[in-house]
Amino acid sequence: MQQITVVTPFDKKLNYQLTKQQITVLQINLGKRCNLACSHCHVEASPKRTEELSPEICEQIIELIYKFPQLKIVDLTGGAPEMNYGFKPIVEAARKNNKQVIVRSNLTIYFEKEFGDLPEYFALYQVRVVASLPCYLADNVDKMRGKGVFDASVHALQWLNKLGYGNDPNLILDLVYNPQLAVNENFSLTPDQLKLESDYKNFLKTNFDIVFNNLFAITNLPVGRTKSHLERTKLYLPYLQFLESHFNPVTVEGLMCRNELSIDYLGNVYDCDFNQMMNLAAKTPNGEILTVQKLLESGSLDLIEEVETALYCYGCTAGSGSSCGGALV
Template sequence: MTTTPSTTINTNITPFHSQLNAPLTKQKIKVLQINLGKRCNLACTHCHVEASPKRTEELSTEICEQLIEVIHRFPQIKIVDLTGGAPEMNYGFKPLVAAARQHNKQVIVRSNLTIYFVEGFNDLPEYFAANKIRIVASMPCYLADNVDKMRGAGVFDDSIQALQWLNQVGYGIDPSLILDLVYNPQLPTSEKFSLTPDQNKLEQDYKTFLQKHFNIVFNNLFTITNLPVGRTKLYLERKKLETSYLQFLELHFNPHTVENLMCRNQLSVDYLGNIYDCDFNQMMDLPAKTLNGDALTIAKLIEAGSLDLINEIQTANYCYGCTAGCGSSCSGALV
């Protein structure tokens, strides 16, 4: 009898919810994270969204209008976090920025940097600055070979030019123009796994190198663990490393990270308007649910007049990735 990878994992890994002393509960929603679609000019090897230039899925006019209504109606939302794919390439990006800025909400764009050199998107650095958008940019290493290996040939050079461009319009210099970088570790080639490095020390290494070699400045570095989701999951399965990687993450489970998990106060919305507790659950099709077990959509939240309909967060074994070591989130280490 053939055993599927997921069954194998379940028999070798302590279920994540068993590590917790109590159910993982939702707090008051403050962050609306929107995945606008899977269109992207890159196809990075570690992408949990599995975005690429060949993907066409994106936000519809109807869902965009619903999201704008939510932004207008609920002052409890403090942050509108736009992701993708390359969020800038997908329908609804600028209308959502306009709605959020109209209500003085912080807007975050998770940018791959190289999009600025694609025809039709050359205005983005100036547009971001004019709207005081916080940029969280993928920069998985400060060495060219490592970046190009993960993200494609020439991506490092384009990223350096993009960061210099952002500095020229004030990012990393003007206190109101925040530029953050994201470190992802290389995908493992053997069972010699490691946790992400100390975030503060690595940030200093990045700042020293980029300033010295390229005269680039930025605000913060976020270290993010590769979760076995999307292309990372497929890669680990091909290398027959998924089970051992999850065991490694479980071994380094840190209960002190749980209180600060990003899923506690955010809603993750896909391009179809479905609601999830986090972006990883979204990619694994594990929807957020009400006390009655009903899956949620943006339309249902509008109808109910509340964003706080979720009591218990849906978890899976890949949650060990967010709780191993110092923890991992869209804003980097948790402790």
């Protein structure tokens, strides 16, 4: 194979414009406050960050949830979403309107002061828990997320299991795998999701009597701390070239950016969480940058025709693809 020396712009690789479909998913990044500072975090969240949702934007988001029946899923992320303002009011508004609520949880938050009610709260409102567990081996998890995180995660998963998560069909518990950060140019694609799920389930059941529903294998996109790491190690361009060389056009149809809106804690609108972190705002056909307030004023969620793309989009389209729900094909 001929060595790629540059990275093709993503829209040129597609040869057509990536278009939006009807919006059915609202993903809300409630802020950057978190009790952890994971090495791969594209949000660059940490205990030192203070940015979070304001009461005004929270009310606008709740109004959005009430106003648009087409929304099927309200997906809450962060930071640790549970730590940021507006978390419970948004959960309760979404459930009152029969939306599925997803919380992207780091699990360890349940053991922090003032957050010990969360597992029972999740069960009460039938919140779908998508929990980060980037490996089923303690050393790898602690290396990426901090000392003691694996043990805390195990205890949290056992707690959720006792409440019915992983067994009760209304209490869905999913885990998320992330690869270790690259240390040289020996890159590899995310492993086969179904096989990895089987490995996780066997190991966690045998060693900790833990059960869960699905494993989502997610590629590390060169955004946030992952990008900073790749730049420090002079691997940023080689990694982009690797992702481009494994571009799979079959993944494009299922890209999460096509039917979701990503909202930040300031009320700005993006096509996806990665665009949000890179400040690549969603735009209307006339170039207007969108906010939650403008969506409410227009009476429509479907103001965007074309998705804003960038080089890191290759991370979602390499191999089996990657999304907040794992592999795409």
